[in-house]
Amino acid sequence: xxxxxxxTAYTREGLGGHALDWGCQPEPFKRYRQRQPIPLEPARPPGxxxxxxxxxxxxxxxxxxxPLDAAGLAAALLLAAGITARAWDGPExxxxxxxxxxxxxxxxxxxxxxxxITGLDDGLYHFCPAGxxxxxxxxxxxxxxxxxxxxxxxxxxxxxLTAMYWRSLWKYRGRAYRYCLLDAGHxxxxxxxxxxxxxxxxxxxLDFPDRSLNVFLGLASDDEAALALVQAGPRPAQPGPENPGxxxxxxxxxxxxxxxxxDATVLMAHAAGDLEGPGGTRLWPSLRAxxxxxxxxxxxxxxxxxxxTVRARRSRRNFIPGGLDLAALSRLLTAAxxxxxxCQATLLxxxxxxxxxxxxxxxxxxxxxxxxxxxxxxxxxxxxxLGQLWVGQASMSLVLWADLELLEERGGPRxxxxxxxxxxxxxxxLYLAATALGLGCCGVGAFYDQEVAAIAGLPPTAQPxxxxxCGPIKGGMR
Ligand SMILES: Cc1cc2nc3c(=O)[nH]c(=O)nc-3n(C[C@H](O)[C@H](O)[C@H](O)COP(=O)(O)O)c2cc1C
Numbered sequence: 001x002x003x004x005x006x007x008t009a010y011t012r013e014g015l016g017g018h019a020l021d022w023g024c025q026p027e028p029f030k031r032y033r034q035r036q037p038i039p040l041e042p043a044r045p046p047g048x049x050x051x052x053x054x055x056x057x058x059x060x061x062x063x064x065x066x067p068l069d070a071a072g073l074a075a076a077l078l079l080a081a082g083i084t085a086r087a088w089d090g091p092e093x094x095x096x097x098x099x100x101x102x103x104x105x106x107x108x109x110x111x112x113x114x115x116x117i118t119g120l121d122d123g124l125y126h127f128c129p130a131g132x133x134x135x136x137x138x139x140x141x142x143x144x145x146x147x148x149x150x151x152x153x154x155x156x157x158x159x160x161l162t163a164m165y166w167r168s169l170w171k172y173r174g175r176a177y178r179y180c181l182l183d184a185g186h187x188x189x190x191x192x193x194x195x196x197x198x199x200x201x202x203x204x205x206l207d208f209p210d211r212s213l214n215v216f217l218g219l220a221s222d223d224e225a226a227l228a229l230v231q232a233g234p235r236p237a238q239p240g241p242e243n244p245g246x247x248x249x250x251x252x253x254x255x256x257x258x259x260x261x262x263d264a265t266v267l268m269a270h271a272a273g274d275l276e277g278p279g280g281t282r283l284w285p286s287l288r289a290x291x292x293x294x295x296x297x298x299x300x301x302x303x304x305x306x307x308x309t310v311r312a313r314r315s316r317r318n319f320i321p322g323g324l325d326l327a328a329l330s331r332l333l334t335a336a337x338x339x340x341x342x343c344q345a346t347l348l349x350x351x352x353x354x355x356x357x358x359x360x361x362x363x364x365x366x367x368x369x370x371x372x373x374x375x376x377x378x379x380x381x382x383x384x385x386l387g388q389l390w391v392g393q394a395s396m397s398l399v400l401w402a403d404l405e406l407l408e409e410r411g412g413p414r415x416x417x418x419x420x421x422x423x424x425x426x427x428x429x430l431y432l433a434a435t436a437l438g439l440g441c442c443g444v445g446a447f448y449d450q451e452v453a454a455i456a457g458l459p460p461t462a463q464p465x466x467x468x469x470c471g472p473i474k475g476g477m478r
Contacts, residue, residue, distance in 0.1 A: 004269035004416070005404055005463050008175040009449035010386070018173065026167040026256035028094065028106050029130045034250045037126075037133025041119060043074035046197030050309040050436050051331060052301045054429055057338035059196035068156055068233050070119030072198050073112070075307075076232075077127045077134075080159075080191035081110045084311050097129060098310050099186035099428055102179040102445045107167040108187045109224070111160040111217055115143035116236035124217070137218060137251045141240025146231075148242045149216070150208055151278030156200070156233030160217055161187055164224045166260045174265040179445055181417060182466055184227040185424020186443075190310060192425075193432075195232045197306050205229040206418055207279020218251040222262055225270055228421055273414040282418065284342050285406055289361050289370030296330035296367050303436045313431050316440030319393035322472040323353025328437055329396075330367065332470065335433035336398070336426045337364045342407055342419040343426065343465055346456040348377045348397045350471075359457050362398075372457040384451035385444045385467060394440075395471030399456040400426055401464045423465040430468050440473030 046065045053059065066072045083095035087104070097106060110127040112134075114120050124138040147154030163180035172179055188204070195202040206228055213226045304312075324332070337345055345362040347369060349355055357376040360369040381399075382392030391397060400423040407415035427443050434441035444467040452464040 004177065004265065004272070007265060008178060010175070010446065011448060011450070020171060024170065024257040024259050024261070026105070026170050027254070028167070029128055030109050030126065030164065031128070031254050032126070032135050033252050033254060035135050035137065037128050037131055037135045040074045040077065040132045040134060041070040043078050044071035045075050045307040046194070048197040048306055049301065049303050050193070050306045050432055051303045051335060053193050053196050053306060054335035054338065054433065055299050055301050055331070059202070061201065062199050064199040065197060068117055068200055070117060073114065073117060073120065073157065076191065076194040076198060077110065077112070078132065079194035079306065079310050080187055081108070081127060081129055082132060083129050085314065095129065096314070098313070099183070099190050100315055100431055100443055101183045101186065102168065102443070103171050105167045105171060106183070107163045107165065107180045108184045109162045109164060110187065111162065113142045113146055113158040114156070115141045115154070115239060116156050122240070138248055140244065141236065141238055142244055143236050143239035144242045145216070145240065145244045147239065149212055149278070150205055150229065150231070152203065152205065152231060154235050154239035155231040156236045157231065159191055159230040159232070160213070160226050161191070161228040162217065162219060162224055162226045164256065165263070165266055166223060166256050169261055169263050169266065174263055176263065177266040177269045178420060181227065181420035182424035182427065182443070182445060185421040186428035188228050188230070188421060189425040189428035191230055193306055195230060198232070200233040202230055202232040205231065206421060207275055207414060209277050210274040216247060218247060222267060223260060227417065273417050275414060279414070282411060284340055285403070285410065286340060286365070287344055287361065287363060289363055291370045291372070293363050293366055293368035293370040294355070296333065296369065297326055299331040299334040300327065309432050309436050313435045315442040316473050317390040317442050318474040319390060319395070319440060319469065319471050320474050321352060322395060323349070323351060324395050324471065326354045328439070329355065331437060332430060332433045333362055334367060336430035337362060340364050341422045342415060343400050343402045343422045345426070346372065346399045346401065346458065348381055348399065348456065350376050350378050350395050353395060377455050380455045381452065381467070384455055385447045388444060388446070391444060391467070391469045394469035398430060398468045398470065399452060399458070399464050400466045400468070401453070401456065401458050401462050403459065403462045405461050420465055427466055427468050430470060434470050438476050439471055440476060441468060441470040443468050
Protein backbone atom coordinates (compact mmCIF):
# COMPACT_ATOMS: atom_id res chain seq x y z
CA UNK A 1 0.00 0.00 0.00
CA UNK A 2 3.02 2.08 0.64
CA UNK A 3 3.78 1.14 -3.00
CA UNK A 4 0.45 2.55 -4.21
CA UNK A 5 1.05 5.82 -2.38
CA UNK A 6 4.58 6.10 -3.78
CA UNK A 7 3.48 5.16 -7.31
CA THR A 8 0.87 7.91 -7.30
CA ALA A 9 3.11 10.61 -5.84
CA TYR A 10 3.24 13.78 -7.93
CA THR A 11 6.70 14.93 -8.95
CA ARG A 12 7.71 17.99 -10.97
CA GLU A 13 8.87 15.65 -13.74
CA GLY A 14 5.93 13.26 -13.59
CA LEU A 15 2.68 15.13 -13.14
CA GLY A 16 1.41 13.75 -16.47
CA GLY A 17 -1.49 16.11 -17.18
CA HIS A 18 -4.29 14.83 -19.43
CA ALA A 19 -7.28 16.38 -21.16
CA LEU A 20 -10.65 15.73 -19.53
CA ASP A 21 -13.09 13.73 -21.67
CA TRP A 22 -16.18 15.91 -21.25
CA GLY A 23 -18.36 13.44 -23.21
CA CYS A 24 -17.75 10.95 -20.42
CA GLN A 25 -18.10 13.26 -17.43
CA PRO A 26 -19.54 11.02 -14.68
CA GLU A 27 -23.04 11.64 -13.31
CA PRO A 28 -22.85 12.99 -9.75
CA PHE A 29 -25.83 10.89 -8.57
CA LYS A 30 -26.25 7.14 -8.55
CA ARG A 31 -29.60 6.11 -10.03
CA TYR A 32 -31.11 2.64 -10.23
CA ARG A 33 -32.70 1.15 -13.38
CA GLN A 34 -35.82 -0.40 -11.89
CA ARG A 35 -36.21 1.40 -8.58
CA GLN A 36 -37.44 4.84 -7.72
CA PRO A 37 -36.43 6.81 -4.63
CA ILE A 38 -39.05 7.57 -1.99
CA PRO A 39 -38.94 11.13 -0.58
CA LEU A 40 -37.14 11.67 2.68
CA GLU A 41 -39.22 12.56 5.74
CA PRO A 42 -38.85 16.21 6.83
CA ALA A 43 -35.66 16.17 8.91
CA ARG A 44 -35.57 16.84 12.66
CA PRO A 45 -32.17 18.54 13.01
CA PRO A 46 -30.21 18.00 16.21
CA GLY A 47 -29.65 21.02 18.45
CA UNK A 48 -26.14 20.29 19.75
CA UNK A 49 -23.26 22.72 19.13
CA UNK A 50 -20.58 21.38 16.77
CA UNK A 51 -17.70 22.07 19.15
CA UNK A 52 -19.52 20.46 22.10
CA UNK A 53 -19.74 17.28 20.03
CA UNK A 54 -16.30 17.40 18.43
CA UNK A 55 -14.33 18.21 21.58
CA UNK A 56 -15.92 15.46 23.73
CA UNK A 57 -14.76 12.59 21.52
CA UNK A 58 -15.41 9.65 21.46
CA UNK A 59 -19.00 10.68 22.19
CA UNK A 60 -20.04 9.93 25.77
CA UNK A 61 -23.39 8.21 26.39
CA UNK A 62 -26.15 10.78 26.80
CA UNK A 63 -29.90 10.92 26.54
CA UNK A 64 -31.05 10.65 22.91
CA UNK A 65 -31.92 13.96 21.25
CA UNK A 66 -35.03 12.40 19.67
CA PRO A 67 -36.64 9.04 18.91
CA LEU A 68 -35.23 6.50 16.46
CA ASP A 69 -37.47 7.55 13.61
CA ALA A 70 -37.42 8.52 9.96
CA ALA A 71 -37.15 12.26 10.78
CA GLY A 72 -34.00 11.69 12.86
CA LEU A 73 -32.57 9.45 10.13
CA ALA A 74 -33.30 12.11 7.50
CA ALA A 75 -31.28 14.62 9.54
CA ALA A 76 -28.32 12.20 9.82
CA LEU A 77 -28.33 11.52 6.06
CA LEU A 78 -28.56 15.19 5.12
CA LEU A 79 -25.83 16.15 7.57
CA ALA A 80 -23.58 13.44 6.13
CA ALA A 81 -24.21 13.83 2.42
CA GLY A 82 -26.97 16.36 1.65
CA ILE A 83 -26.75 19.26 -0.77
CA THR A 84 -26.03 22.44 1.19
CA ALA A 85 -25.29 25.00 -1.56
CA ARG A 86 -25.13 25.52 -5.32
CA ALA A 87 -21.88 26.15 -7.19
CA TRP A 88 -23.48 29.29 -8.68
CA ASP A 89 -26.97 30.84 -8.79
CA GLY A 90 -29.68 29.00 -10.71
CA PRO A 91 -31.48 25.65 -10.56
CA GLU A 92 -29.11 24.04 -13.11
CA UNK A 93 -26.05 24.75 -10.97
CA UNK A 94 -24.40 21.63 -9.52
CA UNK A 95 -25.05 21.00 -5.86
CA UNK A 96 -22.25 21.36 -3.34
CA UNK A 97 -22.52 18.93 -0.46
CA UNK A 98 -22.26 18.81 3.29
CA UNK A 99 -18.79 17.21 3.03
CA UNK A 100 -15.93 18.59 0.95
CA UNK A 101 -14.89 16.59 -2.09
CA UNK A 102 -11.76 16.74 -4.28
CA UNK A 103 -12.73 18.49 -7.50
CA UNK A 104 -16.40 18.42 -6.31
CA UNK A 105 -16.64 14.99 -7.98
CA UNK A 106 -18.36 13.25 -5.04
CA UNK A 107 -17.21 9.63 -5.47
CA UNK A 108 -18.62 8.65 -2.04
CA UNK A 109 -22.14 7.19 -1.79
CA UNK A 110 -24.21 6.44 1.31
CA UNK A 111 -26.44 3.43 2.10
CA UNK A 112 -28.41 2.59 5.20
CA UNK A 113 -29.91 -0.64 6.52
CA UNK A 114 -32.78 0.30 8.85
CA UNK A 115 -34.48 -2.02 11.33
CA UNK A 116 -37.18 -0.97 13.78
CA ILE A 117 -37.11 2.71 12.78
CA THR A 118 -40.48 4.43 13.29
CA GLY A 119 -41.87 5.69 9.99
CA LEU A 120 -39.59 3.62 7.73
CA ASP A 121 -40.03 0.01 6.59
CA ASP A 122 -37.18 -2.31 7.52
CA GLY A 123 -34.74 -2.74 4.66
CA LEU A 124 -31.64 -1.59 2.83
CA TYR A 125 -31.76 1.82 1.15
CA HIS A 126 -29.49 3.97 -0.99
CA PHE A 127 -29.48 7.69 -0.16
CA CYS A 128 -29.73 9.99 -3.16
CA PRO A 129 -28.95 13.64 -2.25
CA ALA A 130 -30.91 14.81 -5.32
CA GLY A 131 -34.53 14.95 -4.26
CA UNK A 132 -33.41 14.03 -1.62
CA UNK A 133 -34.66 10.46 -1.38
CA UNK A 134 -34.08 6.87 -0.31
CA UNK A 135 -34.11 4.13 -2.94
CA UNK A 136 -35.35 0.84 -1.43
CA UNK A 137 -32.96 -1.98 -2.40
CA UNK A 138 -33.87 -4.90 -0.17
CA UNK A 139 -37.00 -5.33 1.99
CA UNK A 140 -37.07 -6.80 5.48
CA UNK A 141 -35.01 -6.76 8.69
CA UNK A 142 -31.29 -7.17 7.86
CA UNK A 143 -29.76 -6.17 11.21
CA UNK A 144 -28.86 -9.72 12.30
CA UNK A 145 -27.31 -10.52 8.92
CA UNK A 146 -25.14 -7.40 9.10
CA UNK A 147 -24.29 -8.01 12.76
CA UNK A 148 -23.05 -11.49 11.87
CA UNK A 149 -21.02 -10.17 8.93
CA UNK A 150 -19.34 -7.54 11.12
CA UNK A 151 -18.93 -9.75 14.19
CA UNK A 152 -20.96 -7.20 16.17
CA UNK A 153 -24.29 -7.00 17.96
CA UNK A 154 -27.06 -6.15 15.45
CA UNK A 155 -28.01 -2.48 15.49
CA UNK A 156 -31.08 -0.52 14.40
CA UNK A 157 -29.08 1.34 11.75
CA UNK A 158 -26.04 0.37 9.73
CA UNK A 159 -24.72 3.06 7.39
CA UNK A 160 -22.32 2.06 4.61
CA LEU A 161 -20.06 4.53 2.81
CA THR A 162 -18.86 3.42 -0.60
CA ALA A 163 -16.87 4.93 -3.46
CA MET A 164 -17.67 4.92 -7.19
CA TYR A 165 -14.13 5.11 -8.57
CA TRP A 166 -14.95 6.46 -12.02
CA ARG A 167 -16.14 9.81 -10.69
CA SER A 168 -12.68 10.50 -9.35
CA LEU A 169 -10.72 8.47 -11.93
CA TRP A 170 -12.14 10.59 -14.72
CA LYS A 171 -10.02 13.49 -13.50
CA TYR A 172 -7.33 12.10 -11.26
CA ARG A 173 -6.47 8.73 -12.86
CA GLY A 174 -4.32 6.51 -10.65
CA ARG A 175 -4.26 9.02 -7.79
CA ALA A 176 -8.09 8.72 -7.63
CA TYR A 177 -8.06 6.05 -4.92
CA ARG A 178 -6.43 8.52 -2.54
CA TYR A 179 -9.29 10.96 -3.16
CA CYS A 180 -11.97 8.28 -2.83
CA LEU A 181 -10.64 7.45 0.64
CA LEU A 182 -10.15 11.08 1.70
CA ASP A 183 -13.63 12.03 0.46
CA ALA A 184 -15.21 9.06 2.24
CA GLY A 185 -13.36 10.15 5.41
CA HIS A 186 -14.90 13.62 5.06
CA UNK A 187 -18.40 12.14 4.79
CA UNK A 188 -17.65 9.73 7.64
CA UNK A 189 -16.79 12.64 9.95
CA UNK A 190 -20.14 14.29 9.29
CA UNK A 191 -22.05 11.05 9.74
CA UNK A 192 -20.28 10.26 13.03
CA UNK A 193 -21.03 13.77 14.34
CA UNK A 194 -24.68 13.50 13.23
CA UNK A 195 -25.03 10.14 15.02
CA UNK A 196 -23.35 11.57 18.13
CA UNK A 197 -25.82 14.47 18.13
CA UNK A 198 -28.75 12.04 17.79
CA UNK A 199 -27.40 10.17 20.77
CA UNK A 200 -28.44 6.54 20.30
CA UNK A 201 -24.88 5.15 20.50
CA UNK A 202 -22.62 4.41 17.57
CA UNK A 203 -19.65 2.34 16.42
CA UNK A 204 -17.49 2.95 13.34
CA UNK A 205 -16.24 -0.18 11.63
CA LEU A 206 -13.48 -0.02 9.01
CA ASP A 207 -12.58 -3.72 9.06
CA PHE A 208 -15.18 -5.99 7.45
CA PRO A 209 -15.39 -8.84 4.94
CA ASP A 210 -15.26 -6.89 1.69
CA ARG A 211 -16.66 -9.39 -0.75
CA SER A 212 -19.72 -10.31 1.37
CA LEU A 213 -20.50 -6.68 2.17
CA ASN A 214 -20.17 -5.53 -1.45
CA VAL A 215 -22.53 -8.31 -2.59
CA PHE A 216 -24.94 -7.40 0.21
CA LEU A 217 -24.98 -3.76 -0.96
CA GLY A 218 -25.31 -4.77 -4.62
CA LEU A 219 -22.08 -3.10 -5.73
CA ALA A 220 -20.45 -3.73 -9.10
CA SER A 221 -17.16 -5.06 -7.77
CA ASP A 222 -14.76 -3.47 -10.26
CA ASP A 223 -16.33 -0.02 -10.23
CA GLU A 224 -17.27 0.62 -6.62
CA ALA A 225 -16.62 -0.70 -3.12
CA ALA A 226 -17.60 -0.24 0.52
CA LEU A 227 -15.01 1.73 2.54
CA ALA A 228 -16.55 2.37 5.96
CA LEU A 229 -19.52 1.45 8.14
CA VAL A 230 -21.22 3.11 11.07
CA GLN A 231 -23.61 1.17 13.30
CA ALA A 232 -26.02 3.23 15.37
CA GLY A 233 -28.86 2.59 17.76
CA PRO A 234 -29.67 -0.32 20.05
CA ARG A 235 -30.23 -3.96 19.13
CA PRO A 236 -33.62 -4.05 17.37
CA ALA A 237 -36.36 -6.20 18.95
CA GLN A 238 -36.71 -8.14 15.68
CA PRO A 239 -33.32 -8.08 13.94
CA GLY A 240 -34.33 -10.62 11.26
CA PRO A 241 -32.53 -13.80 10.21
CA GLU A 242 -28.74 -14.15 10.20
CA ASN A 243 -29.01 -15.64 6.71
CA PRO A 244 -31.65 -13.63 4.85
CA GLY A 245 -31.18 -15.57 1.59
CA UNK A 246 -29.94 -14.24 -1.71
CA UNK A 247 -30.04 -10.48 -2.21
CA UNK A 248 -32.49 -9.18 -4.86
CA UNK A 249 -30.99 -9.12 -8.36
CA UNK A 250 -32.96 -6.20 -9.81
CA UNK A 251 -30.90 -3.38 -8.32
CA UNK A 252 -28.54 -2.47 -11.12
CA UNK A 253 -27.57 1.16 -11.37
CA UNK A 254 -27.34 3.22 -14.56
CA UNK A 255 -23.77 3.72 -15.87
CA UNK A 256 -22.25 7.04 -14.80
CA UNK A 257 -21.32 8.00 -18.37
CA UNK A 258 -21.35 6.43 -21.89
CA UNK A 259 -17.97 4.89 -21.13
CA UNK A 260 -16.92 4.00 -17.62
CA UNK A 261 -13.16 3.71 -17.22
CA UNK A 262 -11.23 1.45 -14.88
CA ASP A 263 -7.71 1.64 -13.58
CA ALA A 264 -5.63 -1.36 -12.60
CA THR A 265 -3.57 0.64 -10.09
CA VAL A 266 -6.69 1.63 -8.18
CA LEU A 267 -8.24 -1.85 -8.30
CA MET A 268 -5.05 -3.48 -7.08
CA ALA A 269 -4.58 -0.91 -4.32
CA HIS A 270 -8.07 -1.54 -3.04
CA ALA A 271 -7.91 -5.34 -3.38
CA ALA A 272 -4.61 -5.42 -1.46
CA GLY A 273 -6.47 -4.24 1.64
CA ASP A 274 -9.41 -6.66 1.38
CA LEU A 275 -10.36 -8.76 4.40
CA GLU A 276 -12.29 -12.02 4.54
CA GLY A 277 -13.76 -11.59 7.99
CA PRO A 278 -14.50 -8.93 10.61
CA GLY A 279 -11.52 -7.20 12.25
CA GLY A 280 -10.51 -6.80 15.88
CA THR A 281 -9.31 -3.78 17.84
CA ARG A 282 -6.45 -1.78 16.34
CA LEU A 283 -3.57 -0.16 18.20
CA TRP A 284 -1.67 2.67 16.54
CA PRO A 285 2.03 3.54 16.98
CA SER A 286 2.48 6.46 19.37
CA LEU A 287 4.54 9.59 18.62
CA ARG A 288 7.57 10.83 20.52
CA ALA A 289 8.73 14.43 20.22
CA UNK A 290 12.42 15.35 20.33
CA UNK A 291 11.73 18.93 21.55
CA UNK A 292 9.87 19.64 24.81
CA UNK A 293 6.17 19.96 23.93
CA UNK A 294 4.30 23.18 24.57
CA UNK A 295 0.85 22.43 25.96
CA UNK A 296 -2.23 24.05 24.45
CA UNK A 297 -4.95 25.41 26.76
CA UNK A 298 -8.03 23.24 27.31
CA UNK A 299 -10.34 23.92 24.35
CA UNK A 300 -13.54 25.86 25.02
CA UNK A 301 -16.74 24.49 23.65
CA UNK A 302 -19.95 26.30 22.66
CA UNK A 303 -20.50 28.10 19.37
CA UNK A 304 -22.90 27.39 16.51
CA UNK A 305 -24.96 24.22 16.20
CA UNK A 306 -23.89 21.24 14.11
CA UNK A 307 -26.51 21.92 11.44
CA UNK A 308 -25.60 25.61 11.07
CA THR A 309 -21.90 24.71 10.93
CA VAL A 310 -22.34 21.99 8.30
CA ARG A 311 -24.56 24.29 6.20
CA ALA A 312 -22.08 27.19 6.39
CA ARG A 313 -18.99 25.08 5.64
CA ARG A 314 -17.39 25.80 2.29
CA SER A 315 -13.88 25.61 0.87
CA ARG A 316 -12.52 29.13 1.36
CA ARG A 317 -9.23 30.26 -0.09
CA ASN A 318 -9.34 34.06 0.41
CA PHE A 319 -6.92 34.05 3.35
CA ILE A 320 -5.68 37.29 4.91
CA PRO A 321 -2.69 37.88 7.20
CA GLY A 322 -3.27 37.33 10.91
CA GLY A 323 -2.03 34.79 13.39
CA LEU A 324 -4.05 32.40 15.49
CA ASP A 325 -4.12 32.61 19.27
CA LEU A 326 -3.52 29.53 21.41
CA ALA A 327 -7.22 29.22 22.28
CA ALA A 328 -8.16 28.99 18.58
CA LEU A 329 -5.31 26.56 17.85
CA SER A 330 -6.45 24.36 20.70
CA ARG A 331 -10.04 24.28 19.48
CA LEU A 332 -9.08 23.65 15.86
CA LEU A 333 -6.62 20.88 16.60
CA THR A 334 -8.62 19.14 19.32
CA ALA A 335 -11.75 19.17 17.17
CA ALA A 336 -9.85 17.85 14.13
CA UNK A 337 -7.70 15.25 15.89
CA UNK A 338 -9.22 14.49 19.29
CA UNK A 339 -7.28 11.25 19.86
CA UNK A 340 -4.20 9.41 18.57
CA UNK A 341 -4.84 7.41 15.40
CA UNK A 342 -3.13 6.09 12.29
CA CYS A 343 -2.38 9.53 10.85
CA GLN A 344 -0.29 12.27 12.44
CA ALA A 345 -0.28 16.03 11.94
CA THR A 346 2.49 18.56 11.42
CA LEU A 347 1.47 22.18 11.66
CA LEU A 348 3.06 24.98 9.66
CA UNK A 349 2.41 28.31 11.32
CA UNK A 350 3.02 31.78 9.94
CA UNK A 351 3.93 34.88 11.97
CA UNK A 352 1.53 37.03 14.02
CA UNK A 353 0.08 34.39 16.30
CA UNK A 354 0.83 33.42 19.90
CA UNK A 355 3.14 30.62 18.75
CA UNK A 356 6.21 31.74 16.77
CA UNK A 357 6.23 30.86 13.05
CA UNK A 358 7.52 27.38 12.39
CA UNK A 359 6.75 23.73 11.88
CA UNK A 360 5.31 21.87 14.88
CA UNK A 361 4.44 18.25 15.58
CA UNK A 362 0.93 17.84 17.01
CA UNK A 363 0.75 15.52 20.03
CA UNK A 364 -2.96 14.78 20.52
CA UNK A 365 -2.55 12.73 23.69
CA UNK A 366 -0.72 15.57 25.49
CA UNK A 367 -2.74 18.24 23.63
CA UNK A 368 0.57 19.89 22.84
CA UNK A 369 2.83 21.07 20.02
CA UNK A 370 6.55 20.31 19.70
CA UNK A 371 8.76 22.58 17.59
CA UNK A 372 10.43 20.94 14.58
CA UNK A 373 11.75 23.96 12.63
CA UNK A 374 11.69 27.59 13.67
CA UNK A 375 11.03 29.17 10.28
CA UNK A 376 8.00 30.12 8.21
CA UNK A 377 7.59 27.36 5.60
CA UNK A 378 4.27 28.43 4.11
CA UNK A 379 5.52 29.88 0.81
CA UNK A 380 7.49 26.73 0.11
CA UNK A 381 4.41 24.69 0.95
CA UNK A 382 2.33 26.69 -1.55
CA UNK A 383 4.90 25.93 -4.26
CA UNK A 384 4.85 22.27 -3.28
CA UNK A 385 1.05 22.30 -3.57
CA LEU A 386 1.42 22.69 -7.32
CA GLY A 387 1.85 26.44 -6.92
CA GLN A 388 -1.57 27.05 -5.33
CA LEU A 389 -0.39 30.36 -3.92
CA TRP A 390 -3.33 30.93 -1.56
CA VAL A 391 -1.97 28.04 0.55
CA GLY A 392 0.95 30.31 1.47
CA GLN A 393 -1.42 33.07 2.64
CA ALA A 394 -3.15 30.91 5.26
CA SER A 395 -2.03 31.43 8.88
CA MET A 396 -1.69 27.72 9.39
CA SER A 397 -1.41 24.60 7.27
CA LEU A 398 -1.80 21.09 8.48
CA VAL A 399 0.17 18.28 6.84
CA LEU A 400 -1.47 14.97 7.70
CA TRP A 401 0.95 12.10 7.32
CA ALA A 402 1.64 8.48 8.23
CA ASP A 403 4.47 6.02 8.30
CA LEU A 404 2.68 3.67 5.91
CA GLU A 405 5.41 1.05 6.00
CA LEU A 406 5.29 0.80 9.79
CA LEU A 407 1.48 0.70 9.79
CA GLU A 408 1.46 -2.09 7.24
CA GLU A 409 4.16 -4.05 9.05
CA ARG A 410 2.14 -3.93 12.29
CA GLY A 411 -1.43 -4.15 10.98
CA GLY A 412 -1.39 -5.38 7.38
CA PRO A 413 -2.32 -3.60 4.15
CA ARG A 414 -5.79 -2.62 5.39
CA UNK A 415 -4.08 0.06 7.50
CA UNK A 416 -3.76 2.21 4.37
CA UNK A 417 -7.53 2.61 4.29
CA UNK A 418 -7.51 3.43 8.01
CA UNK A 419 -4.85 6.12 7.56
CA UNK A 420 -6.46 7.79 4.54
CA UNK A 421 -9.97 7.68 6.00
CA UNK A 422 -8.60 9.14 9.24
CA UNK A 423 -6.93 11.95 7.27
CA UNK A 424 -10.21 12.73 5.47
CA UNK A 425 -12.12 12.64 8.75
CA UNK A 426 -9.63 15.02 10.39
CA UNK A 427 -9.88 17.27 7.35
CA UNK A 428 -13.66 17.56 7.54
CA UNK A 429 -13.53 18.20 11.28
CA LEU A 430 -10.94 20.94 10.72
CA TYR A 431 -13.18 22.55 8.07
CA LEU A 432 -16.12 22.48 10.52
CA ALA A 433 -14.06 23.82 13.43
CA ALA A 434 -12.76 26.63 11.24
CA THR A 435 -16.34 27.44 10.16
CA ALA A 436 -17.52 27.47 13.79
CA LEU A 437 -14.70 29.93 14.63
CA GLY A 438 -15.37 32.21 11.64
CA LEU A 439 -12.16 31.11 9.88
CA GLY A 440 -11.60 29.70 6.42
CA CYS A 441 -10.29 26.27 5.44
CA CYS A 442 -9.54 24.36 2.26
CA GLY A 443 -8.26 20.85 1.62
CA VAL A 444 -5.34 20.31 -0.75
CA GLY A 445 -4.93 16.91 -2.34
CA ALA A 446 -2.67 18.10 -5.17
CA PHE A 447 0.95 18.30 -4.00
CA TYR A 448 4.43 17.11 -4.84
CA ASP A 449 4.68 14.45 -2.18
CA GLN A 450 8.41 14.46 -1.51
CA GLU A 451 8.58 18.24 -1.37
CA VAL A 452 5.77 18.38 1.19
CA ALA A 453 7.51 15.68 3.24
CA ALA A 454 10.75 17.69 3.30
CA ILE A 455 9.05 21.02 4.12
CA ALA A 456 7.08 19.48 6.98
CA GLY A 457 10.20 17.72 8.31
CA LEU A 458 8.54 14.30 8.20
CA PRO A 459 10.51 11.27 9.38
CA PRO A 460 12.33 9.61 6.43
CA THR A 461 9.88 6.69 6.25
CA ALA A 462 6.71 8.84 6.49
CA GLN A 463 4.55 10.09 3.66
CA PRO A 464 2.14 13.03 3.40
CA UNK A 465 -1.50 12.00 2.98
CA UNK A 466 -3.37 15.30 2.86
CA UNK A 467 -2.75 19.02 3.36
CA UNK A 468 -5.22 21.61 4.69
CA UNK A 469 -4.86 25.39 4.80
CA CYS A 470 -6.72 27.31 7.49
CA GLY A 471 -6.89 30.82 8.90
CA PRO A 472 -8.60 34.21 8.91
CA ILE A 473 -10.34 35.06 5.64
CA LYS A 474 -11.58 38.22 3.98
CA GLY A 475 -15.04 38.98 5.30
CA GLY A 476 -14.64 36.35 8.05
CA MET A 477 -16.15 36.76 11.51
CA ARG A 478 -12.88 37.45 13.31
C1 LIG B 1 -9.53 15.42 -0.59
C2 LIG B 1 -9.72 16.83 -1.09
C3 LIG B 1 -8.73 17.45 -1.85
C4 LIG B 1 -8.92 18.77 -2.28
N1 LIG B 1 -7.91 19.37 -2.98
C5 LIG B 1 -8.05 20.66 -3.39
C6 LIG B 1 -6.97 21.32 -4.05
O1 LIG B 1 -5.89 20.74 -4.25
N2 LIG B 1 -7.17 22.61 -4.42
C7 LIG B 1 -8.34 23.28 -4.18
O2 LIG B 1 -8.45 24.46 -4.55
N3 LIG B 1 -9.38 22.67 -3.54
C8 LIG B 1 -9.27 21.38 -3.13
N4 LIG B 1 -10.29 20.76 -2.45
C9 LIG B 1 -11.56 21.47 -2.18
C10 LIG B 1 -12.64 21.05 -3.18
O3 LIG B 1 -12.40 21.66 -4.42
C11 LIG B 1 -14.03 21.44 -2.63
O4 LIG B 1 -14.29 20.66 -1.50
C12 LIG B 1 -15.13 21.20 -3.64
O5 LIG B 1 -15.01 22.09 -4.74
C13 LIG B 1 -16.52 21.38 -3.04
O6 LIG B 1 -16.69 22.67 -2.50
P1 LIG B 1 -17.02 22.92 -0.96
O7 LIG B 1 -15.90 22.33 -0.15
O8 LIG B 1 -17.12 24.40 -0.83
O9 LIG B 1 -18.31 22.23 -0.64
C14 LIG B 1 -10.13 19.46 -2.00
C15 LIG B 1 -11.11 18.83 -1.23
C16 LIG B 1 -10.91 17.54 -0.78
C17 LIG B 1 -11.97 16.89 0.07
